[in-house]
Amino acid sequence: MSDLHPVSGSRRDPGAPGPLLRLLKMLWADKPATCAALFLLLVVLCAVFGPMLLDAVASKQNLRGRNAPPFDLSQPWVMWLGGDQLGRPLLARIVTAASNTMAIATGAVLASMTIGTALGLAAGWSRGRLGQAIPRLADVIMSFPSLLLAVIVLYMLEPSVGNIILVLAITRIPVYLRTARAEVLEVRERMFVQAAIVMGASVPRIVFRHILPVILPTLVTIATLDFAFVMLAESALSFLGIGIQPPEVTWGLMVAQGRPYLTTAWGLSFWPGLAIILTTLSLNLLSNWMRIALDPAQRWRLETGGKKNG
Numbered sequence: 001m002s003d004l005h006p007v008s009g010s011r012r013d014p015g016a017p018g019p020l021l022r023l024l025k026m027l028w029a030d031k032p033a034t035c036a037a038l039f040l041l042l043v044v045l046c047a048v049f050g051p052m053l054l055d056a057v058a059s060k061q062n063l064r065g066r067n068a069p070p071f072d073l074s075q076p077w078v079m080w081l082g083g084d085q086l087g088r089p090l091l092a093r094i095v096t097a098a099s100n101t102m103a104i105a106t107g108a109v110l111a112s113m114t115i116g117t118a119l120g121l122a123a124g125w126s127r128g129r130l131g132q133a134i135p136r137l138a139d140v141i142m143s144f145p146s147l148l149l150a151v152i153v154l155y156m157l158e159p160s161v162g163n164i165i166l167v168l169a170i171t172r173i174p175v176y177l178r179t180a181r182a183e184v185l186e187v188r189e190r191m192f193v194q195a196a197i198v199m200g201a202s203v204p205r206i207v208f209r210h211i212l213p214v215i216l217p218t219l220v221t222i223a224t225l226d227f228a229f230v231m232l233a234e235s236a237l238s239f240l241g242i243g244i245q246p247p248e249v250t251w252g253l254m255v256a257q258g259r260p261y262l263t264t265a266w267g268l269s270f271w272p273g274l275a276i277i278l279t280t281l282s283l284n285l286l287s288n289w290m291r292i293a294l295d296p297a298q299r300w301r302l303e304t305g306g307k308k309n310g
Contacts, residue, residue, distance in 0.1 A: 033289035036282035050095040056210035062087035069264035112172035120180025138174035146171035183215035217294035224287035
């Protein structure tokens with residue numbers, strides 16, 4: 001097997017670590033990003049396994065435990081964060097609510113990123129009417145405030161996980177569309193793209209083999225930040241009463257349901273709100289790390305601990 005690098009043509013060092021191991025080492029060198037990644041891993045595990053393990057516990061009502069205070073170690077561990085207005089354990093509900101919260105954010109980000117990137121690639125490569133019409137579509141969507149558009153659409157439709165994902169995805173498409181288009185317009189003028197055109201490569205091969213890998217790190221970084229934005233938008237919709245409806249539950253809905261009890265049972269809104277804050281903060285820290293790790297000009301900061309070799 002050849003030791004040549006597939007892009008640069010230079011020989012690989014047989015003892016050099018693979019790309020995944022190299023990323024993990026850079027992640028470990030950035031302690032805040034490491035803590036953020038571990039916390040997000042915990043959230044993902046709660047979202048995947050929480051409903052299977054704690055769904056029955058989270059939905060079981062106990063009126064004797066209504067608005068139970070937190071940190072009562074005499075109670076079972078699921079009640080350590082207290083109980084809600086129906087006596088259901090807050091800890092179990094926060095764990096199970098992670099499933100819907102993550103599903104909405106992941107679905108909206110993946111849908112908007114896929115559609116927006118595809119439209120951005122088409123708009124950036126085409127120099128005809130298509131290249132002019134697609135950005136106008138983004139301008140039309142962005143002319144409406146995203147949260148207001150979501151409120152109007154969800155008011156007319158039934159609030160459900162699918163409809164919320166659809167609405168939030170539509171409002172975020174222009175972000176990826178405009179970013180991808182700008183990146184394509186710049187990358188298509190580089191010499192390796194022009195060489196591929198001269199050699200007679202097809203348009204799909206040029207776009208997906210030579211252009212998309214170059215612009216993908218920027219889009220992934222934006223998606224990490226957008227994940228936090230979508231989470232906050234879903235929480236705002238649930239807080240307004242047009243998001244997820246009971247018996248389904250999300251962190252935003254838990255905050256909304258605990259609002260009338262802020263003076264008597266502060267934990268009902270505090271704990272799910274803290275989960276939202278920590279998750280969005282972790283996403284921002286991880287996004288900042290990804291921006292550096294995926295940039296060849298800045299990657300040395302992580303590989304050398306911020307000290308450039310002389």
